[in-house]
Amino acid sequence: MTAFIVKRVLSLIPILFIMSVIVFLIIYLIPGDPARVMLGDGADEATIQQLRANMGLDQPLVLQYGQWIGSALQGDLGDSYFLKKSVSAVIGEHLQPTLSLALLAELIAIAIALPFGIWAAVNRGGWADKALAAYTLLGITIPGFLLSMFLVLLFAVQLKWLPVSGYAPISDGLWNFLKYLILPGISVGVVMSSVIARIVRSSFLEVMNQGYVKTARSKGLRERSIVYKHILRNALIPILTVIGGTFGTLLAGAAVVESIFNIPGLGQLLVHSVSRRDYTVIQGLVLFIAFTYVLVNLVVDLLYAVVDPRIRLNK
Amino acid sequence: MKHYQKLGIIGLLGALLIVFGCSSNSSAPASSEGAASPAESAAAGTAAGEKLATELKYPLAQTIPTLDPHLSLGGSNSTIAVNIYEGLFAFNAKYEPVPMLAESYELSEDGKVYTFHLRKGVKFHNGKEMKAEDVAASLNRWKNTAPRAKSSFSDREFEVKDDYTVVLSSDVPRNDTLAQLSHVLNFAAIMPKEVVDAAGPDGVTEYIGTGPFKFAEYKTDQYVHLQKFADYQPVDAPADGFSGKKEALVNDLYFTLATDNATRFSSFLAKDFNNVDVSLDNLPQVESDPDVEIIKNLSTDFNLVFNKKGPLFSQLKYRQAVASVLDVDQVLLGIVSTPELYRLNPSYMYKENAKWYSEAGSEAYNQKNPDKAKQLLQEAGYNGEEITLLTTKDTGTFYNATLMVQAQLEQIGIKTKIDISDYATMLTKRADPNGWDIYVGPFLVPSTPSQLLYLNPTYGFADDAKLAELLEASTSAISDDAIKAANDALQAYEWEYLAAIKIGDIYNYNAVRKNLVGLTYLSNIPNLANTKLVE
Numbered sequence: 001m002t003a004f005i006v007k008r009v010l011s012l013i014p015i016l017f018i019m020s021v022i023v024f025l026i027i028y029l030i031p032g033d034p035a036r037v038m039l040g041d042g043a044d045e046a047t048i049q050q051l052r053a054n055m056g057l058d059q060p061l062v063l064q065y066g067q068w069i070g071s072a073l074q075g076d077l078g079d080s081y082f083l084k085k086s087v088s089a090v091i092g093e094h095l096q097p098t099l100s101l102a103l104l105a106e107l108i109a110i111a112i113a114l115p116f117g118i119w120a121a122v123n124r125g126g127w128a129d130k131a132l133a134a135y136t137l138l139g140i141t142i143p144g145f146l147l148s149m150f151l152v153l154l155f156a157v158q159l160k161w162l163p164v165s166g167y168a169p170i171s172d173g174l175w176n177f178l179k180y181l182i183l184p185g186i187s188v189g190v191v192m193s194s195v196i197a198r199i200v201r202s203s204f205l206e207v208m209n210q211g212y213v214k215t216a217r218s219k220g221l222r223e224r225s226i227v228y229k230h231i232l233r234n235a236l237i238p239i240l241t242v243i244g245g246t247f248g249t250l251l252a253g254a255a256v257v258e259s260i261f262n263i264p265g266l267g268q269l270l271v272h273s274v275s276r277r278d279y280t281v282i283q284g285l286v287l288f289i290a291f292t293y294v295l296v297n298l299v300v301d302l303l304y305a306v307v308d309p310r311i312r313l314n315k
Numbered sequence: 316m317k318h319y320q321k322l323g324i325i326g327l328l329g330a331l332l333i334v335f336g337c338s339s340n341s342s343a344p345a346s347s348e349g350a351a352s353p354a355e356s357a358a359a360g361t362a363a364g365e366k367l368a369t370e371l372k373y374p375l376a377q378t379i380p381t382l383d384p385h386l387s388l389g390g391s392n393s394t395i396a397v398n399i400y401e402g403l404f405a406f407n408a409k410y411e412p413v414p415m416l417a418e419s420y421e422l423s424e425d426g427k428v429y430t431f432h433l434r435k436g437v438k439f440h441n442g443k444e445m446k447a448e449d450v451a452a453s454l455n456r457w458k459n460t461a462p463r464a465k466s467s468f469s470d471r472e473f474e475v476k477d478d479y480t481v482v483l484s485s486d487v488p489r490n491d492t493l494a495q496l497s498h499v500l501n502f503a504a505i506m507p508k509e510v511v512d513a514a515g516p517d518g519v520t521e522y523i524g525t526g527p528f529k530f531a532e533y534k535t536d537q538y539v540h541l542q543k544f545a546d547y548q549p550v551d552a553p554a555d556g557f558s559g560k561k562e563a564l565v566n567d568l569y570f571t572l573a574t575d576n577a578t579r580f581s582s583f584l585a586k587d588f589n590n591v592d593v594s595l596d597n598l599p600q601v602e603s604d605p606d607v608e609i610i611k612n613l614s615t616d617f618n619l620v621f622n623k624k625g626p627l628f629s630q631l632k633y634r635q636a637v638a639s640v641l642d643v644d645q646v647l648l649g650i651v652s653t654p655e656l657y658r659l660n661p662s663y664m665y666k667e668n669a670k671w672y673s674e675a676g677s678e679a680y681n682q683k684n685p686d687k688a689k690q691l692l693q694e695a696g697y698n699g700e701e702i703t704l705l706t707t708k709d710t711g712t713f714y715n716a717t718l719m720v721q722a723q724l725e726q727i728g729i730k731t732k733i734d735i736s737d738y739a740t741m742l743t744k745r746a747d748p749n750g751w752d753i754y755v756g757p758f759l760v761p762s763t764p765s766q767l768l769y770l771n772p773t774y775g776f777a778d779d780a781k782l783a784e785l786l787e788a789s790t791s792a793i794s795d796d797a798i799k800a801a802n803d804a805l806q807a808y809e810w811e812y813l814a815a816i817k818i819g820d821i822y823n824y825n826a827v828r829k830n831l832v833g834l835t836y837l838s839n840i841p842n843l844a845n846t847k848l849v850e
Binding site for chain 2: 033034036037044045047050051054055081082083084085090093094149152153156157160163164165166167259260261262264268269272274275276277
């Protein structure tokens with residue numbers, strides 16, 4: 001197992017290196033200049049150039065990249081031009097909201113998708129199955145922002161049960177923390193659950209037809225035991241993949257939902273940083289997101305190996 | 316199955332009814348006492364022993380590029396800065412400079428030397444008394460840093476005469492000096508000398524002023540928190556615009572960033588915010604609410620700026636052709652969607668700004684004459700060259716205005732294309748004389764001709780000797796009559812030279828809950844000093 005983990009971790013290095021080059025170059029290809037944004041309309045060229053020089057933007061690209069990646073390898077992603085803080089600190093500040101939202105949404109999604117998917121598979125062709133088909137169709141087709149607005153109007157504006165937008169850290173108390181996250185969590189979780197439930201259903205159906213399930217049934221095992229002990233474990237790999245994928249996407253920045261609910265997460269940070277051309281934050285953040293994405297995939301891969309020992313033996 | 320489908324449809328319709336059905340009545344309390352105007356409420360409020368909220372949240376629609384008042388031209392910066400900082404002067408509602416941190420001033424007979432006498436006993440938020448060295452250091456940094464100040468002050472220096480006197484001399488009279496010192500954009504904020512000395516090119520690191528609120532915290536992209544400054548020294552004069560008496564009536568003031576329009580409005584409906592900007596779409600939801608007052612604010616003026624280094628618009632005839640065809644009513648209607656929210660105005664200044672408002676040359680305004688425009692194009696030798704209209708969709712108004720202008724140009728046979736970028740990219744492109752021809756956009760708080768960006772060579776490249784000479788003459792005139800004559804001459808010539816074409820002034824709607832008392836706006840920037848929230 002250790003060799004498997006080491007091999008998987010080492011394979012991440014070239015991916016991250018290529019990603020860093022792409023991130024660095026793409027940003028410099030976008031026109032727009034942080035000095036000009038900061039100084040605004042009417043700033044004269046000399047002042048802009050002075051500020052550019054101070055930010056190090058007048059250096060050759062290769063030199064800028066070398067300095068950036070060299071510092072990044074030592075854990076220093078540079079300082080934000082606008083926020084006057086280290087990029088790591090800025091990312092740290094915005095990580096908790098995104099992570100909390102992603103976890104809550106994932107929990108909601110799994111809580112809906114697993115029982116619903118299993119129920120539909122077990123009752124294949126029945127009304128539960130049709131209800132799932134309708135649910136997934138709605139979940140996939142309704143834009144996330146529309147569902148968000150609907151939830152806000154219903155639960156925040158009309159019923160006044162929950163706040164419209166904002167965020168409270170967990171240090172402000174559990175209820176305070178949760179009340180801001182419930183609506184965005186549901187809004188993201190419902191959409192995610194429709195994707196996961198489909199996979200749960202199809203993966204379940206595939207396993208249900210395997211010979212060992214029939215054998216278990218013919219041995220007279222209880223149906224409950226067959227579903228949860230035999231089928232679920234073997235159907236988990238595609239389900240883990242899709243859960244990992246959705247979680248990775250959420251961490252990568254649910255910019256729309258963060259914007260609608262005014263959650264100061266990584267997605268919102270990225271949007272604001274792009275509009276300000278805050279290069280160091282964009283670079284650090286995209287690198288961080290890429291790193292997180294591959295890390296989530298790594299965890300999913302390792303979980304495969306836990307769920308199905310054949311995988312680690314093959315590798 | 317049909318049974319479930321029906322149930323589903325009924326459920327969905329029910330939910331929709333709950334959400335949308337009672338929206339216009341839902342937030343309307345039965346109380347009729349709340350129907351008093353803000354002014355009446357304010358008067359009543361001071362008399363009655365009412366309970367006031369200690370915290371107020373104000374929604375900010377735009378991110379804050381920097382909190383340094385000398386550096387930023389953005390309205391979001393000014394919205395915050397006017398509460399932390401004060402200048403030597405401040406505008407009243409007629410855009411007239413009124414002493415704020417200055418006790419008084421003297422102007423030499425030749426109009427070249429300003430002597431500012433400072434108020435004594437005014438304290439900074441760090442407890443230090445404001446002295447002349449702080450004022451001189453702040454204003455010298457401001458005039459070297461702020462784009463708006465550079466053109467007027469670059470050859471002058473604020474000098475300390477004694478602890479409470481600052482002198483500003485120049486070779487020529489500058490009648491815009493006090494207006495520049497009062498402007499809320501690129502705010503001439505006074506801060507302690509040590510803060511100025513410690514500032515790098517990318518701004519100050521501490522936000523210390525003399526205003527009614529002191530800076531407490533900036534939570535990145537979430538909120539800026541200000542707190543009441545207990546030792547604030549108000550001036551002894553009635554509040555008017557940004558001038559006069561200020562009194563912090565809440566302990567904690569939060570400028571909460573809410574960039575999404577729908578979220579901002581929903582937060583207002585849920586009473587998280589007590590005021591909000593209102594689009595026409597949302598207006599019906601609040602205008603019948605007796606608890607809410609709709610305030611119409613003069614927001615900005617709109618201008619069409621030519622790239623006068625471009626292949627076509629470097630030639631006057633092409634600029635005249637555009638001026639001939641423009642139907643500004645249509646453009647303004649395209650921006651705000653209703654005649655209620657715009658007004659025609661041929662002057663580069665607002666009508667409220669009586670000293671500088673002028674109708675000279677206005678016969679060239681709003682001509683709506685496509686035949687004349689076609690004739691001018693023909694005389695200029697137009698040969699189907701494509702022109703580029705530079706714009707952004709980051710705010711709705713730039714793009715809508717550009718679309719309306721595009722339609723009118725195509726009407727006379729000019730080939731056009733629209734170059735849409737995000738705001739940051741658009742700024743960069745506009746600074747480059749290659750690649751664009753026309754830019755249509757809003758210009759915030761014009762107060763004197765010397766502050767009009769498009770009259771100088773760096774913005775749209777108005778490199779014209781006569782324009783520069785007339786601009787100089789309008790700024791150096793001393794008596795009121797001479798100022799008026801010089802300003803009329805400048806505006807008349809600007810309508811001939813057409814560095815830019817004035818389109819008009821627009822308003823916007825703000826919804827304010829009636830328990831938010833005393834909030835006033837000047838050029839869409841709120842003055843939250845003297846604003847209280849009744850619980």
